[in-house]
Amino acid sequence: MLYGLLVSTAHAQTAASGGGQPSAFEMFVPFIFIFVIFYFLIIRPQSKRQKEHQKFLNEVKRGDEVVTSSGILGRVEGINDQFVTLEIADGVKVKMLRSQIATSQKAATQEEKK
DSSP: OHHHHHHHHHHHHHHHTTSSOOOHHHHHHHHHHHHHHHIIIIIHHHHHHHHHHHHHHHHOOTTOEEEETTOOEEEEEEEOSSEEEEEEETTEEEEEEGGGEEEEHHHHHHHHHO
8 A cells, every 4th residue: 555655656746747857958057047147247357357457557657656466655667578666765676577566556546535
């Protein structure tokens, strides 16, 4: 009797669920949806910021006042493809990687006021 009840319950469940496995496409739809959300919320904004920063680094010239990623304020005294020489105090010059310039001093003070 118990066996008959279990078999009828199992048979009723398979009939109600359609009896088949979902297709491969149906199984990947949630992953595709998550990736699209991930792209628009994380990847795309990050690549935009990276392009803007690269454009800023290409436009930096001698005399600009900048802020480094470590928080040092200075004026650009010399610049080439890879390195920048910053004057951080009277007569104190520091040579550093160009990529370590975070932003202009003007932009940093405007963000602080907001």
